[in-house]
Amino acid sequence: xxxxxxxxxxxxxxxxxxxxxxxxxxxxxxxxxxxxxxxxxxxxxxxxxxxxxxxxxxxxxxxxxxxxxxxxxxxxxxxxxxxxxxxxxxxxxxxxxxxxxxxxxxxxxxxxxxxxxxxxxxxxxxxxxxxxxxxxxxxxxxxxxxxxxxxxxxxxxxxxxxxxxxxxxxxxxxxxxxxxxxxxxxxxxxxxxxxxxxxxxxxxxxxxxxxxxxxxxxxxxxxxxxxxxxxxxxxxxxxxxxxxxxxxxxxxxxxxxxxxxxxxxxxxxxxxxxxxxxxxxxxxxxxxxxxxxxxxxxxxxxxxxxxxxxxxxxxxxxxxxxxxxxxxxxxxxxxx
Amino acid sequence: xxxxxxxxxxxxxxxxxxxxxxxxxxxxxxxxxxxxxxxxxxxxxxxxxxxxxxxxxxxxxxxxxxxxxxxxxxxxxxxxxxxxxxxxxxxxxxxxxxxxxxxxxxxxxxxxxxxxxxxxxxxxxxxxxxxxxxxxxxxxxxxxxxxxxxxxxxxxxxxxxxxxxxxxxxxxxxxxxxxxxxxxxxxxxxxxxxxxxxxxxxxxxxxxxxxxxxxxxxxxxxxxxxxxxxxxxxxxxxxxxxxxxxxxxxxxxxxxxxxxxxxxxxxxxxxxxxxxxxxxxxxxxxxxxxxxxxxxxxxxxxxxxxxxxxxxxxxxxxxxxxxxxxxxxxxxxxxxxxxxxxxxxxxxxxxxxxxxxxxxxxxxxxxxxxxxxxxxxxxxxxxxxxxxxxxxxxxxxxxxxxxxxxxxxxxxxxxxxxxxxxxxxxxxxxxxxxxxxxxxxxxxxxxxx
Numbered sequence: 001x002x003x004x005x006x007x008x009x010x011x012x013x014x015x016x017x018x019x020x021x022x023x024x025x026x027x028x029x030x031x032x033x034x035x036x037x038x039x040x041x042x043x044x045x046x047x048x049x050x051x052x053x054x055x056x057x058x059x060x061x062x063x064x065x066x067x068x069x070x071x072x073x074x075x076x077x078x079x080x081x082x083x084x085x086x087x088x089x090x091x092x093x094x095x096x097x098x099x100x101x102x103x104x105x106x107x108x109x110x111x112x113x114x115x116x117x118x119x120x121x122x123x124x125x126x127x128x129x130x131x132x133x134x135x136x137x138x139x140x141x142x143x144x145x146x147x148x149x150x151x152x153x154x155x156x157x158x159x160x161x162x163x164x165x166x167x168x169x170x171x172x173x174x175x176x177x178x179x180x181x182x183x184x185x186x187x188x189x190x191x192x193x194x195x196x197x198x199x200x201x202x203x204x205x206x207x208x209x210x211x212x213x214x215x216x217x218x219x220x221x222x223x224x225x226x227x228x229x230x231x232x233x234x235x236x237x238x239x240x241x242x243x244x245x246x247x248x249x250x251x252x253x254x255x256x257x258x259x260x261x262x263x264x265x266x267x268x269x270x271x272x273x274x275x276x277x278x279x280x281x282x283x284x285x286x287x288x289x290x291x292x293x294x295x296x297x298x299x300x301x302x303x304x305x306x307x308x309x310x311x312x313x314x315x316x317x318x319x320x321x322x323x324x325x326x327x328x329x330x331x332x333x334x335x336x
Numbered sequence: 337x338x339x340x341x342x343x344x345x346x347x348x349x350x351x352x353x354x355x356x357x358x359x360x361x362x363x364x365x366x367x368x369x370x371x372x373x374x375x376x377x378x379x380x381x382x383x384x385x386x387x388x389x390x391x392x393x394x395x396x397x398x399x400x401x402x403x404x405x406x407x408x409x410x411x412x413x414x415x416x417x418x419x420x421x422x423x424x425x426x427x428x429x430x431x432x433x434x435x436x437x438x439x440x441x442x443x444x445x446x447x448x449x450x451x452x453x454x455x456x457x458x459x460x461x462x463x464x465x466x467x468x469x470x471x472x473x474x475x476x477x478x479x480x481x482x483x484x485x486x487x488x489x490x491x492x493x494x495x496x497x498x499x500x501x502x503x504x505x506x507x508x509x510x511x512x513x514x515x516x517x518x519x520x521x522x523x524x525x526x527x528x529x530x531x532x533x534x535x536x537x538x539x540x541x542x543x544x545x546x547x548x549x550x551x552x553x554x555x556x557x558x559x560x561x562x563x564x565x566x567x568x569x570x571x572x573x574x575x576x577x578x579x580x581x582x583x584x585x586x587x588x589x590x591x592x593x594x595x596x597x598x599x600x601x602x603x604x605x606x607x608x609x610x611x612x613x614x615x616x617x618x619x620x621x622x623x624x625x626x627x628x629x630x631x632x633x634x635x636x637x638x639x640x641x642x643x644x645x646x647x648x649x650x651x652x653x654x655x656x657x658x659x660x661x662x663x664x665x666x667x668x669x670x671x672x673x674x675x676x677x678x679x680x681x682x683x684x685x686x687x688x689x690x691x692x693x694x695x696x697x698x699x700x701x702x703x704x705x706x707x708x709x710x711x712x713x714x715x716x717x718x719x720x721x722x723x724x725x726x727x728x729x730x731x732x733x734x735x736x737x738x739x740x741x742x743x744x745x746x747x748x749x750x751x752x753x754x755x756x757x758x759x760x761x762x763x764x765x766x767x768x769x770x771x772x773x774x775x776x777x778x779x780x781x782x783x784x785x
Contacts, residue, residue: 009666009667009668009678009679009680009681009682010666010667010678010698010701010702011431011667011678011679011680012667012678012701012703013677013678013763013765013766013769014669014671014673014674014675014676014677014678014750014752014765015673015674015675015752015755015756015765016667016669016673016674016676016678016694016696016700016701017353017354017510017673017674017700017756018703018704018755018756018758018761019351019353019756019757019759021714021757021759022704022759022761023707023710023759023760025759026710026712026759080707119708120708121708121710122708122709122710122711122760123708225713225717274710274711274712274713275710275711277711279711279713279716279724279726280713280716280724327724327743328716328719328722328723328724329348329722330595330721330722330723330744330747331347331348331582331586331592331595331720331721331722331747332582332592332593332594332595332597332721332747333594333595333722333744334592
């Protein structure tokens, strides 16, 4: 009991309550969503896959800690979870036999250059994991495109694995040589295997189904909205679908395009990165379509077999412009 | 009962904060009179009222002590009988000092001509003009919080007409239950009040919008309206800010009030349920607005309650009535947690626009530390006006007023959904208010030159 006369009251403007969403919660939701794909990659690429994921995560955390602590003299930001996501995503984008020092240099570029030079979380114009990945791809093209083939539940360590091309580059090269689509498909794992992830490729991108499960979890948890993944995937499906309908002997089906390469990983986890993507729903749709068009153009006509990373990074660059041009749907401003 | 899916709501944004309607089952209690009441001279939006009593005057309940200072203004009445102790500037619920009349309470003697019985009066055969005069005399203002003089809203501008009267029984603010209890306990009076307004506005249709978390009130009113025509109850999705005027119009009749325009532009007039019951009392009982229903609540309050309380009662009197301020209390809010104002003193009085007193524990009262924006766009998704709060915050912070204006900062209804939602704990609305103030100043200067 008190008369209230001498109470010291806290005064601040409304609102006086806040929701329970925090940045670490959102970041950890993304990490949970990556678990199925991580599990599949360990099932298929064994301890080598685990090694890459651990090293990449560890290096990214280390680089973030060292730079924040000793170069910028700020408090550690490891707890927000964003460096761990970048580490895991970078690892997802690497072949399972990449040497540790290359992974480390990728982490330095991802966290040090792409993220912290711009001011850290929230200020990086490009997706850090993708910048790290593309840096490695351009610097070490041979190592970055030599894919150990998956060996289901083989947990031997460091054994020289059989390597091979990814499904998407087999098709691209074969079509260039004039082979028919049917004979190319005969050389490849079945579509079911491609969807499950029993195929050569970056360790985290092979299993479309595991990535889809994680992506749906993010949608369900409202961590991401549907606009970017749906417009991205739909654009790829529609363009490759039209081309395939015109001549199915000389082109891969839209299903093949959807379930191979880095598309699922890109559409649900890379193109939806908060910081580097547009804010409004309309802007996100435009962005997703842009990613889709660029991905298909690079896949079909570019020098690289896969275009997801480049497409997303290029669209990252357009984000400020899209934000300026596509405002949120306004209330009370419709022409009657 | 409609299923949750088919419930109407507004078109854009919105959030769902924990409802915490702790006092929903507490019947309205009459609070005993305090020893002193402090009645702010002006309790309405618009022109200030003029004091017409002086120190030492004896006053009765319902006696006008400050007269309306124009058309957009309202009379202020004594809520008790007693002696005017002083007329001074006192800190009110806004935190500012305002002209205030302090009255020593000596009794509960009313002015002549007020029907104090509980009997429901449905018709006195008054003309429209007589009814309007009674509303003006009674000093009725919007009791939902804005305190806009009600008779102004009942006088549509030339060439406009009210096709539908919308009754705001939404009460979307967490914790508050005053309107809920009013609808349950005074539904019959509410309906007579609605008919008065329909007659005055010459409107054949009325819609009562109620959030679906008050099913007992919805059922009660539907039963009372069974034999009536022209008045419908629309259960609404529990979504904040469902009770925002533009949001409620959008949810109930599907129309969108253009930016900068009044509801009458789309043929609607909106009144809060409490206001309508006050209008019933003014017209049918000759009773001025001297009391209102107010929720006194909080997680640490042992018996959250709804009181019928005289205007001018100090907040401390209300808090004592529910067992006193709990140990470790941090904030005391006049209103709800989303749009209410934190009080600077518990001596502040209940005014016409006070809908609740919310006591928050110290641990709930401190804001979380703000970190950098990660551009998650959740503020955009939550904004019921379709604004980009993250951007308005930047322009507010940098005093880039033209850019804030271009981004429609003046459309902001200050509901606080953006700040509530922000995972970086950014005080978005603080900066948006700054921007609004600056742009408002700029617009006034522009119109002068």
